[in-house]
Amino acid sequence: xxxxxxxxxxxxxxxxxxxxxxxxxxxxxxxxxxxxxxxxxxxxxxxxxxxxxxxxxxxxxxxxxxxxxxxxxxxxxxxxxxxxxxxxxxxxxxxxxxxxxxxxxxxxxxxxxxxxxxxxxxxxxxxxxxxxxxxxxxxxxxxxxxxxxxxxxxxxxxxxxxxxxxxxxxxxxxxxxxxxxxxxxxxxxxxxxxxxxxxxxxxxxxxxxxxxxxxxxxxxxxxxxxxxxxxxxxxxxxxxxxxxxxxxxxxxxxxxxxxxxxxxxxxxxxxxxxxxxxxxxxxxxxxxxxxxxxxxxx
Numbered sequence: 001x002x003x004x005x006x007x008x009x010x011x012x013x014x015x016x017x018x019x020x021x022x023x024x025x026x027x028x029x030x031x032x033x034x035x036x037x038x039x040x041x042x043x044x045x046x047x048x049x050x051x052x053x054x055x056x057x058x059x060x061x062x063x064x065x066x067x068x069x070x071x072x073x074x075x076x077x078x079x080x081x082x083x084x085x086x087x088x089x090x091x092x093x094x095x096x097x098x099x100x101x102x103x104x105x106x107x108x109x110x111x112x113x114x115x116x117x118x119x120x121x122x123x124x125x126x127x128x129x130x131x132x133x134x135x136x137x138x139x140x141x142x143x144x145x146x147x148x149x150x151x152x153x154x155x156x157x158x159x160x161x162x163x164x165x166x167x168x169x170x171x172x173x174x175x176x177x178x179x180x181x182x183x184x185x186x187x188x189x190x191x192x193x194x195x196x197x198x199x200x201x202x203x204x205x206x207x208x209x210x211x212x213x214x215x216x217x218x219x220x221x222x223x224x225x226x227x228x229x230x231x232x233x234x235x236x237x238x239x240x241x242x243x244x245x246x247x248x249x250x251x252x253x254x255x256x257x258x259x260x261x262x263x264x265x266x267x268x269x270x271x272x273x274x275x276x277x278x279x280x281x282x283x284x285x286x287x288x289x290x291x292x293x294x295x296x297x298x
Contacts, residue, residue, distance in 0.1 A: 057100065057101030057102050057103035057104035057108075057140070057146075057176075058101055058102050058103060058140025058141055058142050058144050058146075059076065059095075059097075059101055059102070059140065059141045060074040060095050060101070060102040060108065060110070060138045060139065060140060060141075060146075061073070061074055061139055061140065061141045061248070061249075061272065062074055062138070062139040062248035062249075062272055063093050063110070063136065063137070063138050063139070063248075064136075064137045064139075064248075064290075065127065065130070065134070065135075065136050065137075066134075066135065066237060066292075066293075067129075067130055067131070067134040067135075068124075068125075068126045068127045068129065068130055068134075069126065069237060069238055069239030069240065070093075070123060070124070070127065071240065071241045071248060071290070072091055072092060072093045072112070072123050072248060073091075073092050073093070073248045073249035074092075074093045074094070074095050074110065074138070075087070075088060075092050075093070075094055075095070076094075076095060076097055077094040077095065077096050077097070078096065078097060078098070087111060087112055087113055087123075089113075089116075090113050090115075090116035090119045090122035090123060091122065091123045091241075091252065092112070092123065093110050093111070093112040093123060093124075094110060094111050094112065095108065095109070095110045096109055096110075099170075100172070100176075100177075101140075102138045102139075102140050102144075102146045102178075103140065103144065103146045103176060103204060103207055104176060105174075105175065105176050106172045106173055106174075106176070106177065107170065107171065107172055107173040107177045107178075107179055108138075108176075108177065108178050108179070109170050109178075109179045109181070110178070110179070110180050110181070111124075111180065111181045111182060112124035112127075112180070112182055113182065113183075114128075114182040114183045114184065114194075114198070124180065124182035124198075127153075127180055127182060127198065127200055128153060128155065128182070128184055128198040128200075129153075130150050130153050130200055131150065131153075132149075132150055132151060132152060132153075133149055133150060134149065134150040135147055135148070135149055135150075136148040136149070136150065136178060136180075136202050138178065139248070139272045139273050139274075140210075142209075142210045143210035143272065143273050144207065144208060144209050144210050144273070145207070145208045145273040146176075146204060146206075146207055146208075147204070147205055147206040147207070147208075148176075148177075148178045148202030148203060148204050148205065149202055149203055149205045150200060150201070150202050151201045151202060151203050152200075152201050153198070153199070153200050153201075154198075154199055155184045155185055155196045155197070155198045155199070156169075156196060156197050156199065157185065157195060157196050158195060158196065158197070161197070169181075169199055169201075175203060175204070176203065176204035177201060177202065177203060177204070178201070178202040178203075178204070179199065179200070179201055179202075180199070180200040180202075181197060181198070181199055181200075182197070182198050183196070183197060183198070184196045184197055184198035185197075185198075208273065210273075226296030226298075227264060227268075227277065227291065227294060227296050228264060228267075229264055229265065229266050229267055230263070230264065230265070231263075231264050231296060231297075231298060232261055232262065232263050232264070232296075232297045232298045233261070233262055233264060233277075233279070233294040233295060233296050233297055234258075234259060234260065234261050234262075234294070234295050234297050235256045235257060235258055235259065235260040235261075235262065235289070235293060235294065236258055236293055236294065236295050237258055237293045238257045238258050239255050239256075239257065240255065240256040240257070240289060240293050241255060241256075241289075242254050242255070242256055242279065242281070242285070242287035242288065242289050243287055243288050243289070244287055244288070245288060246269045246271045246276035246278075246288040247271055247272060247276075248272060250287075250288065253285055253286070253287035254281065254285050254287070256281070256289070260281070260282075261282060261297065262279035262280060262281055262282075262289070262294070263279060263280045264277050264278065264279055265278045265279060265280050265286065266278040268291065269288075274290045274291070274292070275290065275291040275292075276288045276289065276290055276291070277289060277290075277291055277294060279294075
Protein backbone atom coordinates (compact mmCIF):
# COMPACT_ATOMS: atom_id res chain seq x y z
CA UNK A 1 0.00 0.00 0.00
CA UNK A 2 1.18 3.50 -0.79
CA UNK A 3 1.33 6.19 1.84
CA UNK A 4 -0.99 8.97 0.75
CA UNK A 5 1.29 11.91 1.33
CA UNK A 6 4.40 11.12 -0.72
CA UNK A 7 3.61 14.00 -3.08
CA UNK A 8 3.65 17.77 -3.31
CA UNK A 9 0.14 18.15 -1.93
CA UNK A 10 -0.85 15.22 0.33
CA UNK A 11 -4.35 13.90 0.91
CA UNK A 12 -4.87 16.39 3.70
CA UNK A 13 -4.38 19.16 1.20
CA UNK A 14 -7.33 17.87 -0.78
CA UNK A 15 -9.47 19.46 1.89
CA UNK A 16 -8.86 22.85 0.32
CA UNK A 17 -7.57 21.96 -3.12
CA UNK A 18 -9.19 18.69 -4.05
CA UNK A 19 -7.13 18.41 -7.20
CA UNK A 20 -4.48 16.35 -8.97
CA UNK A 21 -2.09 15.95 -6.10
CA UNK A 22 0.36 13.83 -8.00
CA UNK A 23 1.29 16.74 -10.25
CA UNK A 24 1.65 19.17 -7.40
CA UNK A 25 -0.36 22.19 -6.34
CA UNK A 26 0.93 25.67 -5.66
CA UNK A 27 -0.56 28.96 -4.58
CA UNK A 28 -1.66 31.13 -7.50
CA UNK A 29 -0.19 34.60 -8.05
CA UNK A 30 -3.48 36.12 -6.91
CA UNK A 31 -2.63 35.32 -3.31
CA UNK A 32 -3.74 32.87 -0.63
CA UNK A 33 -5.89 30.90 -0.94
CA UNK A 34 -6.03 30.83 -4.75
CA UNK A 35 -4.65 27.68 -6.30
CA UNK A 36 -3.50 26.19 -9.57
CA UNK A 37 -2.13 22.82 -10.65
CA UNK A 38 1.46 22.84 -11.83
CA UNK A 39 1.56 22.41 -15.58
CA UNK A 40 -2.05 23.46 -16.17
CA UNK A 41 -3.74 26.82 -16.57
CA UNK A 42 -7.20 25.28 -16.69
CA UNK A 43 -7.82 24.09 -13.15
CA UNK A 44 -7.70 27.08 -10.85
CA UNK A 45 -9.67 27.73 -7.69
CA UNK A 46 -10.31 31.25 -6.48
CA UNK A 47 -10.37 32.33 -2.83
CA UNK A 48 -12.56 30.05 -0.74
CA UNK A 49 -13.37 32.53 2.00
CA UNK A 50 -12.01 30.31 4.75
CA UNK A 51 -13.50 30.73 8.20
CA UNK A 52 -10.57 32.52 9.79
CA UNK A 53 -12.76 34.46 12.25
CA UNK A 54 -14.96 31.57 13.38
CA UNK A 55 -15.57 31.93 17.10
CA UNK A 56 -18.49 29.60 17.77
CA UNK A 57 -18.11 25.89 18.36
CA UNK A 58 -15.12 24.10 19.84
CA UNK A 59 -11.79 22.81 18.61
CA UNK A 60 -12.39 19.13 17.74
CA UNK A 61 -10.22 16.60 19.58
CA UNK A 62 -11.79 13.23 18.71
CA UNK A 63 -14.06 11.65 16.13
CA UNK A 64 -16.11 8.46 16.15
CA UNK A 65 -17.89 6.99 13.12
CA UNK A 66 -19.36 3.65 14.25
CA UNK A 67 -20.47 2.59 10.75
CA UNK A 68 -16.89 3.01 9.49
CA UNK A 69 -15.18 1.72 12.69
CA UNK A 70 -13.47 5.08 13.14
CA UNK A 71 -12.40 5.97 16.69
CA UNK A 72 -9.62 8.48 16.34
CA UNK A 73 -7.82 11.47 17.73
CA UNK A 74 -8.32 14.72 15.82
CA UNK A 75 -5.16 16.76 15.48
CA UNK A 76 -4.98 20.46 14.69
CA UNK A 77 -3.37 21.11 11.35
CA UNK A 78 -2.68 24.16 9.23
CA UNK A 79 -2.62 25.46 5.70
CA UNK A 80 0.93 26.50 4.82
CA UNK A 81 1.44 28.61 1.69
CA UNK A 82 -1.90 27.45 0.38
CA UNK A 83 -1.23 23.76 1.04
CA UNK A 84 -3.06 21.80 3.71
CA UNK A 85 -0.60 19.67 5.63
CA UNK A 86 -0.67 15.89 5.74
CA UNK A 87 -2.16 14.01 8.72
CA UNK A 88 0.72 12.91 10.93
CA UNK A 89 -0.03 9.18 10.90
CA UNK A 90 -2.33 6.41 9.68
CA UNK A 91 -4.80 6.54 12.58
CA UNK A 92 -5.15 10.28 13.18
CA UNK A 93 -7.61 12.68 11.54
CA UNK A 94 -6.57 16.24 10.70
CA UNK A 95 -8.79 19.29 11.23
CA UNK A 96 -7.67 22.57 9.72
CA UNK A 97 -7.94 25.62 11.92
CA UNK A 98 -8.74 27.86 8.96
CA UNK A 99 -12.09 26.07 8.60
CA UNK A 100 -15.05 26.02 10.98
CA UNK A 101 -14.83 24.56 14.47
CA UNK A 102 -17.04 21.66 15.55
CA UNK A 103 -20.59 22.94 15.92
CA UNK A 104 -19.86 26.22 14.17
CA UNK A 105 -22.44 27.47 11.65
CA UNK A 106 -20.22 26.71 8.66
CA UNK A 107 -18.06 23.97 7.18
CA UNK A 108 -15.60 22.08 9.43
CA UNK A 109 -13.20 20.22 7.16
CA UNK A 110 -11.15 17.15 8.10
CA UNK A 111 -9.10 14.55 6.27
CA UNK A 112 -7.48 11.21 6.94
CA UNK A 113 -5.45 8.57 5.18
CA UNK A 114 -7.24 5.77 3.32
CA UNK A 115 -4.11 3.62 3.55
CA UNK A 116 -0.53 4.07 4.66
CA UNK A 117 2.90 2.82 3.70
CA UNK A 118 3.88 -0.32 5.65
CA UNK A 119 0.51 -0.26 7.45
CA UNK A 120 -2.19 -0.95 4.87
CA UNK A 121 -5.77 0.20 5.49
CA UNK A 122 -5.82 3.38 7.57
CA UNK A 123 -8.30 5.49 9.53
CA UNK A 124 -10.58 6.48 6.61
CA UNK A 125 -10.38 3.16 4.77
CA UNK A 126 -14.15 2.56 4.83
CA UNK A 127 -15.63 6.07 5.06
CA UNK A 128 -16.51 5.86 1.37
CA UNK A 129 -18.99 3.10 2.26
CA UNK A 130 -21.01 5.26 4.65
CA UNK A 131 -24.71 5.70 3.93
CA UNK A 132 -26.92 8.76 4.28
CA UNK A 133 -28.01 9.05 7.91
CA UNK A 134 -24.90 7.43 9.39
CA UNK A 135 -23.88 9.26 12.59
CA UNK A 136 -20.55 11.00 13.10
CA UNK A 137 -19.68 12.16 16.61
CA UNK A 138 -17.07 14.86 17.12
CA UNK A 139 -15.84 15.70 20.63
CA UNK A 140 -14.82 19.29 21.37
CA UNK A 141 -11.94 20.28 23.59
CA UNK A 142 -14.38 21.35 26.34
CA UNK A 143 -16.08 17.93 26.46
CA UNK A 144 -19.01 18.88 24.25
CA UNK A 145 -20.17 16.29 21.72
CA UNK A 146 -21.44 17.27 18.27
CA UNK A 147 -23.40 14.68 16.29
CA UNK A 148 -23.53 14.99 12.53
CA UNK A 149 -25.47 12.81 10.11
CA UNK A 150 -24.12 11.92 6.70
CA UNK A 151 -26.00 13.74 3.94
CA UNK A 152 -24.12 12.26 1.01
CA UNK A 153 -20.97 10.45 -0.04
CA UNK A 154 -19.44 10.91 -3.47
CA UNK A 155 -16.23 10.22 -5.35
CA UNK A 156 -14.84 12.82 -7.74
CA UNK A 157 -12.31 12.13 -10.46
CA UNK A 158 -9.58 14.75 -10.46
CA UNK A 159 -10.79 16.12 -13.79
CA UNK A 160 -14.21 16.82 -12.26
CA UNK A 161 -12.81 19.09 -9.59
CA UNK A 162 -13.39 22.46 -11.17
CA UNK A 163 -12.96 25.66 -9.15
CA UNK A 164 -16.72 25.83 -8.63
CA UNK A 165 -16.85 22.24 -7.39
CA UNK A 166 -13.94 22.79 -5.03
CA UNK A 167 -15.67 25.80 -3.51
CA UNK A 168 -18.92 23.87 -3.12
CA UNK A 169 -17.11 21.02 -1.37
CA UNK A 170 -14.77 22.76 1.04
CA UNK A 171 -15.80 26.39 1.19
CA UNK A 172 -18.03 27.91 3.89
CA UNK A 173 -21.63 26.73 4.23
CA UNK A 174 -24.74 28.46 5.58
CA UNK A 175 -25.40 25.61 8.03
CA UNK A 176 -23.25 23.58 10.48
CA UNK A 177 -21.51 21.11 8.19
CA UNK A 178 -18.70 18.57 8.42
CA UNK A 179 -16.71 17.55 5.36
CA UNK A 180 -14.40 14.52 5.38
CA UNK A 181 -11.95 13.88 2.57
CA UNK A 182 -9.68 11.01 1.63
CA UNK A 183 -8.21 9.48 -1.51
CA UNK A 184 -10.31 7.14 -3.62
CA UNK A 185 -10.73 5.52 -6.98
CA UNK A 186 -7.97 3.71 -8.83
CA UNK A 187 -4.33 3.97 -7.84
CA UNK A 188 -1.86 5.04 -10.52
CA UNK A 189 1.29 3.16 -9.57
CA UNK A 190 3.44 4.99 -12.09
CA UNK A 191 2.44 8.37 -10.68
CA UNK A 192 2.14 7.12 -7.09
CA UNK A 193 -1.28 8.71 -6.78
CA UNK A 194 -4.98 7.97 -6.41
CA UNK A 195 -7.05 9.28 -9.32
CA UNK A 196 -10.11 10.37 -7.35
CA UNK A 197 -11.14 11.92 -4.05
CA UNK A 198 -13.87 10.58 -1.77
CA UNK A 199 -15.94 13.26 -0.04
CA UNK A 200 -18.36 12.78 2.88
CA UNK A 201 -20.67 15.66 3.81
CA UNK A 202 -22.49 15.68 7.14
CA UNK A 203 -24.97 18.06 8.77
CA UNK A 204 -25.11 18.84 12.51
CA UNK A 205 -28.19 17.26 14.11
CA UNK A 206 -27.45 17.32 17.85
CA UNK A 207 -25.22 19.05 20.37
CA UNK A 208 -24.47 18.05 23.95
CA UNK A 209 -22.62 20.61 26.01
CA UNK A 210 -19.91 19.43 28.36
CA UNK A 211 -22.15 19.14 31.43
CA UNK A 212 -24.97 17.46 29.54
CA UNK A 213 -22.61 14.97 27.92
CA UNK A 214 -21.11 14.03 31.28
CA UNK A 215 -24.56 13.71 32.90
CA UNK A 216 -25.89 11.53 30.11
CA UNK A 217 -22.77 9.38 30.16
CA UNK A 218 -23.27 8.87 33.89
CA UNK A 219 -26.96 8.07 33.33
CA UNK A 220 -26.07 5.57 30.63
CA UNK A 221 -23.57 3.96 32.96
CA UNK A 222 -26.22 3.56 35.63
CA UNK A 223 -28.83 2.35 33.16
CA UNK A 224 -26.54 -0.33 31.78
CA UNK A 225 -26.52 -1.92 35.22
CA UNK A 226 -24.98 -5.19 34.16
CA UNK A 227 -21.68 -3.61 33.15
CA UNK A 228 -19.32 -3.40 36.09
CA UNK A 229 -16.09 -4.62 37.58
CA UNK A 230 -15.54 -8.38 37.27
CA UNK A 231 -18.32 -8.83 34.71
CA UNK A 232 -18.00 -9.92 31.09
CA UNK A 233 -19.08 -8.12 27.95
CA UNK A 234 -19.15 -8.72 24.21
CA UNK A 235 -17.84 -6.29 21.62
CA UNK A 236 -20.56 -5.14 19.20
CA UNK A 237 -18.45 -3.50 16.45
CA UNK A 238 -15.68 -4.78 14.18
CA UNK A 239 -12.35 -3.00 14.29
CA UNK A 240 -12.86 -1.47 17.75
CA UNK A 241 -9.72 0.17 19.13
CA UNK A 242 -8.73 -0.98 22.61
CA UNK A 243 -6.55 1.84 23.93
CA UNK A 244 -3.83 1.98 26.56
CA UNK A 245 -5.55 4.93 28.28
CA UNK A 246 -9.17 6.14 28.51
CA UNK A 247 -8.67 8.65 25.71
CA UNK A 248 -9.00 8.72 21.95
CA UNK A 249 -5.36 9.72 21.74
CA UNK A 250 -4.21 6.73 23.80
CA UNK A 251 -2.06 4.14 22.04
CA UNK A 252 -4.01 1.36 20.33
CA UNK A 253 -3.21 -1.89 22.17
CA UNK A 254 -5.17 -4.10 19.79
CA UNK A 255 -8.27 -4.12 17.62
CA UNK A 256 -11.35 -6.04 18.73
CA UNK A 257 -14.11 -7.45 16.57
CA UNK A 258 -17.82 -8.03 17.02
CA UNK A 259 -18.42 -11.02 19.29
CA UNK A 260 -15.08 -10.85 21.07
CA UNK A 261 -15.57 -11.30 24.82
CA UNK A 262 -13.74 -9.19 27.37
CA UNK A 263 -13.64 -9.04 31.15
CA UNK A 264 -14.23 -5.67 32.81
CA UNK A 265 -11.48 -5.30 35.38
CA UNK A 266 -12.42 -2.11 37.21
CA UNK A 267 -14.65 0.93 37.41
CA UNK A 268 -15.65 3.12 34.50
CA UNK A 269 -14.05 6.49 33.81
CA UNK A 270 -15.75 9.43 32.10
CA UNK A 271 -13.55 11.31 29.63
CA UNK A 272 -14.08 13.32 26.44
CA UNK A 273 -17.83 12.83 26.71
CA UNK A 274 -17.61 9.02 26.76
CA UNK A 275 -17.72 6.28 29.39
CA UNK A 276 -14.58 4.12 29.25
CA UNK A 277 -14.23 0.65 30.82
CA UNK A 278 -10.96 -1.10 31.66
CA UNK A 279 -11.02 -4.53 30.05
CA UNK A 280 -8.93 -7.65 29.59
CA UNK A 281 -9.12 -9.87 26.50
CA UNK A 282 -9.08 -13.65 26.44
CA UNK A 283 -5.40 -13.40 25.48
CA UNK A 284 -4.60 -11.36 28.59
CA UNK A 285 -4.18 -7.99 26.88
CA UNK A 286 -5.52 -5.05 28.87
CA UNK A 287 -6.77 -1.63 27.87
CA UNK A 288 -9.79 0.67 27.67
CA UNK A 289 -12.85 0.69 25.41
CA UNK A 290 -15.88 2.95 25.12
CA UNK A 291 -19.08 1.63 26.71
CA UNK A 292 -21.10 2.25 23.51
CA UNK A 293 -19.33 -0.69 21.88
CA UNK A 294 -19.90 -3.20 24.71
CA UNK A 295 -22.87 -5.39 25.58
CA UNK A 296 -23.09 -7.08 28.97
CA UNK A 297 -22.98 -10.89 28.88
CA UNK A 298 -22.53 -11.83 32.51
